[in-house]
Amino acid sequence: MARGLAGNPAAPLDVLLRLLDDHAEAVPAAIRRRADLPPAVVAAALRHPLARVRGALAANPHIDPALRLGLLDDPERRVVELVRADPDVALPDRAFVPSLDRLVEQFRRGILTPAELRGEVIELAWRDRRAVRVVATHPEPLVRAAAVGLLGGLDEAARDELRQVLLHDDVPEVRAATAHFHAERERVREPADLPVNGYAYRGLLSELRLSPALIEYVLAAEDGREGVEAMATNPTLPPEVVEALFDHPSPDVRRSLAERDDLTGAQLARLAADPDASVRTAVSVHPALTEEERAAIDIDVTTAPWDRRIDLCWHVRGTVSRDPLPPLAASVRLATSVNPLLRRRAALDPRLPAGTVTALSDDADPGVRALLAHHHPAAPPELLLRVLRGYEYRRCDRGRLPALPNFPTAALARYADDQDPAVRRLVARDPWADPALVDRLTRDPDAAVRRAMAACPRLPVDRIVDLLDDVELAESAARNPALPVDVMRERLASSAPWQGKR
Template identity: 40%
Template sequence: MPPEQTWESAGPAERRLAGVALNPAAPVDVLLRLLADGPDAVRMVLARDRVLPGPVVDAVVAHPDRNTRGFFARNPYADPEQRARLVDDPEYRVRGHLSREPRADDVCMPRPLPDRTIVRIIETYEDDFLWELNRLISPGLQRAMATHPSPKVRRMGIGRLSWTSLTPDVRDALLADPDPGAREAADASRRSYARLRDPDAVRADLPAHHCHPRTHLLLYGALAPDVVTEAMSQDAWLIAANDSTPPETVALLAAHPDPEVRTRVARRPGLGPAERRALAVDPDPQVRLVLSVHPALSEAERAAIDYEVDQDEWYCHSPVYDPESLPDPEETRDLALSAHPLLRRRAARLPNLPADLVALLAEDSDLGVRVLLAQNHPDAPAALLLRSFLEYTGRDRWHLTGHGNFPRDGLARFADDEDPAVRRLALLDAATPPDTADRLTHDPDAQVRADAARHPRLPQDRIAALLDDEELSFRAAANPGLPVATMYELIAGAGRTP
């Protein structure tokens, strides 16, 4: 049964027990009883939606119900080493869940499995599951796949890495690999790259109709003059991004009537001075904006361009998974000190931004710079995190509250704010008065009510009353102020439910 259906089919008693399963104050004995005897919805919440004590993890991994183990395989709160214990699970579906990225919520971002577990999955899992591994393979493992001791890992690595990214020694080794599958994959990759760099082969392979292979060849293939001429009439936006497009054609594309084509030209790394000068005064604001961050421009040249940076954007948590992709310290400093907001936004996303630049960008005049710094830097200051939450209302806003430096003290002052998301902040404050928490359980916003039902200072009589509330019983049962004796009573009462 799908998780949504499992929850929808749960009755009031089951939902109360699911709340107990989520309760951070629930003793290990309570959790083990729920795991052993609880219905599907309870075991789903317990295994999937919280951090679990070690003895409960042991019981989940050994649980006879495959769905329970499968829920734990997708638990974003669990330590990856704990989830990795399921790698050799006998059940096909549990292994399938483990091979996918864990489900995430507004605060908790999934963490990847250990490299050795990914290798084990590649070596032993059904091929149907391997295509879903892409987002789970660490950059370090990906770089090592082509030379890995395991033949199956090498074969998969050849498919993930471009032929040009491999050193000549590695290419030669793969073409002579003792594993026939690796040799075949390497030879296919070599031949595919050779055809992509051969203008005659690209012409022969180019479909006449619009499709993915045509797009790929016009974007990345070596283009003969006649192919370029033909593409100018209907696919100019593709050849505008192709690094083999000749300079004289690039000059024509820089004056193309379609602003999307000119925008793509403005992104070309090797754009010449004449084209840069023309695009700097382009009539289209998007073209000018894209050109204004071209790496060949000086700060003075950027400042001379009439560009406008949009403030109405999403500033999201965007983790850097590959440390080797980070710019060097000098480039980082240049980005952070640029007068251009978009370049400072690039710097703000970098998790290794040094402390002096963190302090500088925390006071930046651009909202995007401040919020991206708050979303992505591990040492973002508390004052910046709160300010960013109050000023930014877009996607991943609540993710800011999950940052380790997000302030909790003094948030009760927001209990009467007109913005429901800001009222929720009051319920992160452990010192919020009981009467305020009580009042917020009647709030017009459903999420505020749900948070209030879990606040640890909610009066005991209100917690007891909410246990019979159809909407909030689940949250009330998850309240850490719920007496342990009541937890046992709920378990016993559910057992008597017909």
């Protein structure tokens, strides 16, 4: 019940402060999400002895960024990491320095080898690209030398900028490591250089210069389809080898060819007429095609591979690096493409103008509509409802749609008997829903529907109070803003304080 009270928007200040004092284990989830925390609660949470409470504040995007940045000095590492986990916070260098210093200290104590230190530094910077500059200017030369390992994964502009910084480093070893990296990038790889498998295997074959012997080795390997597939995208692959791969029996290889920027018109036409639908679909988004040529390609969007940039409608857990948005003009242009996969890319852009949003809201492709609903702040209410009810594009989780500001509330009670539990839950959002209907749905076969109705302010007060004694629905009922404040205080006073570890 205490956890529900912590998330109750009608809970008064004294209730919230008592929860922090006596039931601290119950408040982190609410503190992490709430946008309406009173200043006194924020102040108490900032100095709270329980790290989970401070961490919840660090993770709340609605809190004043200056207050969250103050938690970068928190003694608990996990609290600091929660501040850093927000990609929208402008972090000072000191956000990363303690983590790097800790790795250096472990190295000096013999806990980490030089290779392990390098790996840890690179992993830290890969998780958050904002750390790259801090790594490149860290006072420990071994840390700066580790920045060399980041060069291969940066775009050309960022790579050149970082390389110049490292080439002018005061320590000869850092400069030498940087020069060696550049030389290694240019070195032609031989069969002996080929890793056994994994990312390094695919990375070498798709990015680096390959000798004729290595190319022949990969093509001749009995189980080398994955290697050929990676090699097909390599921009340094000789033209005659590229041409030969158009006759490769694996559609995976031919589909990889579609990613090349240097395809001729004849090669594009071959892929556009490929017998495999996934190959035709892959090449249909090639930038060298005209809209007329795209329209002539018989595609199947269900064969399009899962794309993290498109299909992940929330942050990637464990990383805060985001792909930059294209120029707005490019997104607007893609929005008018005959190809639904290109229109899906356009739908990711939250800057699209109103006219474009209106057009994409009624797009024939369910993926376009779903992605627009998830990504654009001005997505129309009727679109949000349509996407949730239809759920035709299941690569995006619809669960967060009802929490969006534009999601409609009127006339949702008409879905009380819908076959889909996620749609029946919407009744709780209708401000004119009949209290008797809400009460009935607290006995719905679906647990999530029952919880939603227990927290609905249209539920009769006596039923809300009764549900405080229901094992399953007590937390939801305690979250109900219609719960009388005196009942909140009585229940809180009668509950035993938490005795857990701080």
